Amino acid sequence: MADKYDVIVVGAGPGGVTCGALLAKWGLKTLVVDKNSQVGGKAMTLSKSGFRYEYYPIWPCPGAESQIHAALKVLGIEDRVELIQPDPFGLMHYETPSGEIGSMIMRGPGHPLDPQDLFKLLGVGDADTEEVLRLFGEVALMAPHDQDLLDDVSTIEFLDRYDIPRSVYSFFATLQSEGTIEVPSDIACASEVVKIFQQLVTGGSGCYPAGGLGAMYEAIAGAAQANGSDILLETRVDRIAVQNGRVGGVFTEKGAFYAPIVVSNAGIQPTVLKLVGEEHFDKSYVNYVGDLVPSLGFAGARYILSKPVLEYPVYLYFSDNTVSTTDHIMKAKSGQMPEQIYVFISATSLCPGRAPPGKQLVHTGLSCPADTKVDPKTWLDKVEAEVARIWPDVVKHIEESEYYGSAHISAISRDSVVPGAGGECIGLGQIVGQCGKHKPSAKAPISGLFYVGADAGSTGFFANNLAVASGMNVAKMVLQYFKTHPR
Ligand SMILES: Cc1cc2nc3c(=O)[nH]c(=O)nc-3n(C[C@H](O)[C@H](O)[C@H](O)COP(=O)(O)OP(=O)(O)OC[C@H]3O[C@@H](n4cnc5c(N)ncnc54)[C@H](O)[C@@H]3O)c2cc1C
Incomplete structure (x- = not known):
């Protein structure tokens, strides 16, 4: 293995591995380093006791023509990753104020959401239909310029422009804020919510790589290696070396590696405040980075069931009272859980062959603060009680x-x-002030340093898709930088 490269990518999460694979394909001598024993970051797939499953519950989205499809195509490995599309892929449950739980089947790609089915589930009466259709129509057809005008508007502020029933309000505020981008709805950025909703409407949901998301990132890593990239796992980067305002490489527990370009998938805050060190940046930039707000974290449970119980890959539950705001999160942190919560549950039935015959692995959980010091028990107790009820x-x-x-x-x-x-869960929160035109630049104010992944380099996508989009965008930026900055 060499110790000098054109570019070093710190982290082989969805964004990092995609970026590294593209740069290798375009001829740069590339090293990708990750502290984990496998690639995929938060989306890695595990094999254990005959099960093959993601660490975390997975909502497969969007269904077609996603950034993931595009990346596989550019890398020329679209034939090596089988994207399966279970249809139906799930059930959406809505509990009425009188306690009845209704359900609606969610179809796979090619079967966009039918408003009539949704109206039935949400009990939208004739008197409300016109206004609800106005909301759906405006969201589904909103032009990019108008979407951008929502960069400074929260999801709740946006919904308040419409005189809609509480059930429809909760459908948007619960499922498109906490349920999709993992941020409270009072700060969730409406432009992100609208863009992602449009992708769901046009592309559908439910597309999923056979063998798990991690298998797809392993295939991308394989493409990187086939193009000459080195991938170094189980190696933590302790420091990104900077001298005279330029990066020079990385220090790891296995030695130093040198490159004039470093792309960090380790998160913008850890990169600036720890791996590079604040002494290398302007105070104002350090303050800006320190004040960035993360998406929510997650308190999760995995259950191994003695028999397959869930028929579909994913199930959602919400009610009029599951809209989560910053206030709810703060109250929950002090022990006061809301009475009703949004619940997501997913099963290994997403992809055949992922559980031993006669068994099923089920994921469930609830958003909680990203604070690593928070004990998830309060959230887990609540979610387990809800799973038992529903x-x-x-x-x-x-x-x-x-x-x-x-x-x-x-x-x-x-x-x-x-x-x-x-x-x-995601990375930087897709909240007002951090999205669209306010998204942090993927180019750090240090020569040769870039960020990649959910934190920077793309906006208006959902989680894995967001990180992969960043991988593609940042790879192009790096290539341009490489060509214009001869060593
Ligand atoms: C509970 C949960 C549920 C989720 N559900 C979904 C879902 O349903 N659908 C969906 O699309 N997405 C989902 N996600 C989100 C998705 O997994 C992330 O948005 C995505 O993984 C972000 O990719 P990334 O490239 O930004 O970085 P990450 O996945 O965070 O990867 C970063 C990588 O950098 C490495 N790294 C960091 N620091 C160092 C260092 N110092 N040295 C070496 N390596 C380092 C890490 O080991 C890691 O591999 C979920 C996440 C969670 C936690």
């Missing part, structure tokens, strides 16, 4: 349970360097 059969067949919280998420993704951050 899906009693699941609880009856639990053979084994595993639990995790934000500290665990941090351990396999980014370090916690700012109080309250580290265990974020």
Whole structure:
């Protein structure tokens, strides 16, 4: 293995591995370093006791023509990653104020959401239909310029422009804020919500790589290696070397590696405040980075069931009272959980062959602060009570349970360097002031240093898709920089 490269990518999460693979394909001598034993970051797939599953519950989205499809195509490996599309892929449950739980089937790509089915589930009466259709129509057809005008508007402020029933309000505010971008709806950026909703409407949901998301990132890593990239796993980068305002490489526990370009997938805050060190940046930039707000973390449970209980890959539950705001999160942190919560549950049935015959692995959980010091128990107790109420059969067949919280998420993704951050599900929160035109630049104010992944380099996508989009955009920026900055 060499010790000199054109570019070093710190982190092989969805953004890092995509970026590294593209740069290798375009001829740059590339090293990708990750502290984990496999690629994929928070989206890695594990194999254990005959199961093959993601660390975390996965909402497969969007269904077609996503950034992920585009990246596989550019890398020329679209034939090597089988994207399966279970249809139907899930059930959406809505609980009425009188306590009845209705359900609506969610179809795969090619079967966009039918407003009539949704109206039935949400009890939209004739008197409200016109206004609800106005909301759906405006969101689904909003032009890019108008979307950009929502960069400074929260989801709740946007919804308040419409005189809609509470059920429709909650559908948007719960599912498109906490349920999709993992941020409270009072700060969720409306331009992000609208863009992602449009992708869902046009592309549908439910597209998923056979073998798991991690298998797809392994295929991308394979493409990187086939193009000459080195991939160094189980190696933590301790420091990104900077001298005279330029990066020079990285220091790891396995030695130093040199390159005039370093792309960090380790999160913008850990990169600036720890790996490079604040002494290399202007005070104002350090303050700006320190004040960035993470997405929410997650308190999750994995259950091994003695028999397959859930028929579909994913299930959602919400009610009029599941809209989560910053105030709810703060109250929950002090022990006051809301009475009703949004619940997401997913099963290994997403992809055949992912569980031993006769068994099923089920994920569930609830958003909680990204703070690695928060004990997830309060959230887990609540979510387990809700699972028992809504899906009693699941609880009856639990053979084994595993639990995790934000500290665990941090351990396999980014370090916690700012109080309250580290265990974020997505990365930087897609909130007002941090999205669209306000998204941090992927080019750091140090020569040769870039950020990649959910934190920078793309906006207006959902999680894995966001990180992969960043991988593609940042790879282009790096290539341009490489060509214009001869060594
Ligand atoms: C509970 C949960 C549920 C989720 N559900 C979904 C979902 O349903 N659908 C969806 O699309 N997405 C989902 N996501 C989010 C998705 O996984 C992330 O948005 C995505 O993984 C972000 O990719 P990334 O490239 O930004 O970085 P990450 O995935 O965070 O990867 C960063 C990589 O950098 C490495 N790294 C960091 N620091 C160092 C260092 N110092 N040295 C070496 N390596 C380092 C890490 O080990 C890691 O591999 C979920 C996440 C969680 C936690």
